[in-house]
Amino acid sequence: MKDLFDYCDFGDLKLNSRIVRTGLWESQREKSGNMTPDIYNRYENIAASGVGLIITELYSLYPRDTFSKYSNTIHYTQFVREARDLTDLVHVYDVPIFAQLGFVQYNKKTQQNMKIEDVTIDDIRKIQTDMIIAAQKFDFGGFDGIQLGLGNYYFLSRFINPNFNTRDDKYGGNTFNRLRIVLEMIKVIKDNTKLHINCRLNAFDGTTNGMTLTETIEIAKLLEKYGADFLQITLPRSPQFFTRENKEENPLIEATEQIIDNVNIPVILGGGANSQNQINEMLNSTNIDFISMQRPFVKDPSFLVDWQIKGNGESFCKTCNNCYWKKTATCHLRSCNP
Template identity: 85%
Template sequence: MKDLFDYCEFGDLKLNSRIVRTGLWESEREKSGNLTPEIYNRYENIAASGVGLIITELYSLYPRDVFSKYSNTVNYTQFVREARDLTDLVHVYDVPIFAQLGFVQFNKKTEQNMKIDDISIEDIRKIQTDMIIAAQKFDYARFDGIQIGLGNYYFLSRFINPNFNSRSDRYGGSTLSRLKIVLEIIKVIKETTELHINCRLNAFDGTTNGMTLDETIEVAKILEKYGVNSLQITRPRSPQFFTRENKEKNPLVEASEKIIKNVDIPVILGGGATTQKQINDILNSTDINYISMQRPFVADPSFLVEWQIEGNGESKCKTCNNCYWKKTSTCFINRPAKWDVQSDISSH
């Protein structure tokens, strides 16, 4: 039987468990972008807890993006040095760490939030260059991988979506053509870095003429063919969907299983599980081997320590979604002033 605390392989990486921590907002950074002691402390608690893989909070590619004020950035002078301190700290616990990269809007001078069809070839080259430079910075900082945001309603998720992309040039039309902007980025990242490439991908989006699961499966197969090492499956506005009151069966479970059957790379189920029993039931009733969690780590960065001891753990997260709506990396219900890794570990 599979267990969430199994030692396992994730491509070429070794994981201490099947749990993937996914980040979202970074509210504890300094205004200049610099990492604070609270950020280092939080990551150390997560790494020490028994997590298998850490995916950082979002690194926003552009300073004028709608999410930039709630996110960290690669665009400050001390980024590589500080990020390397962070990755070195996480690696002490033999935990790999990926940098999550994405953006929602593309703004050019006075043109704000440009539509996909209005993006010029010159604009595409700028986006590709900026993402490749960011990936190279991640590589210098010793991140183990990069997560490229192709899910939710991020810019690239809309670019590859036929509901938003009706271009008539080589970057529009077929699924392969709409993916070219991403595939060309992946090619250069593969050639110039040692990073594991993960793509966060919508299983479906529910919009008229948008991405269906069948097309997502086609996208997943193309991404694998062009060198992507793993996938994380999500859905637009997933934090709003996953609430305590929503008793609907998680549709991502079935979708992830179908994707898994069509690719030979690791696939992470994105969210929806909050108890040890839920996770182990999914692991043992499906082909899913990895499950990501975000808000439980906001509620308590060290919760997996208790889960390993007690064996029947349940997240402290009440699924109030305030961390999502208020764009913060801290919990509004569980409010310790600071997390201290040594006191957390010694208390057990």
């Protein structure tokens, strides 16, 4: 039987458990971008808890992006040195750490939040170059990998989506062409860094003429073929979906299983789990091997320690989504602290 605390293979990496911690907002950095003792302490607590893999809070590619003031940044002179301190700290606990990279808007001088069809080939080359330079910084900073934000409503998720991409050049039209901007980046990153590449991808989006699970499976196969090492499956608005009030069955489980059946790289189920029994039941009733959690780590970065000691653990997170809506790295329900 599988257990969430299994020591297991994850591609060519070794994980201390099947739990992947995925971050979101970073509210504890200094205004200059520098990391603070609170950030280092939080990451150390997560690494020491028994987590398998850490994916950082979002690093926003562009300083003027809509999420940049709620996110990490690479745009300060001490970034590589501080990143190396952070990754060295996490590696003490034999935990790999990936940097999450994405952006929502592409802005060019007076043109703000440009539509996909208005982005020129020169703009595409700039985006690719900026992503590759960021990846090189993460490599210098000691990260084991990078997570490319191709899901939710980030820019690249819209670029690969036929509902938003109506281009008639080689970066529009069929699935391969819409994904070309990403595939070209993956090749360069793999050729020039030691980073593993994890792609965070929507299972489907539910929009008219948008992404279906069938096309997502095709995209997953292409990402694997062109060098992606791992996939993480999500929903466009996953934090809003996964609440205690929403009693529907997690729609990602069946979709993730179908994607797993069609690729030969590890696939992570993103979101929706909050108890030890729930996760173990899922692991043993499906072909899913890895589960991502975000908000339980916001509530208590060390909750996995109690789960290992006591068994049958349940997160103290109430899935109120205040950390999401208020865009912070800390829980707002102080009265519910364990």
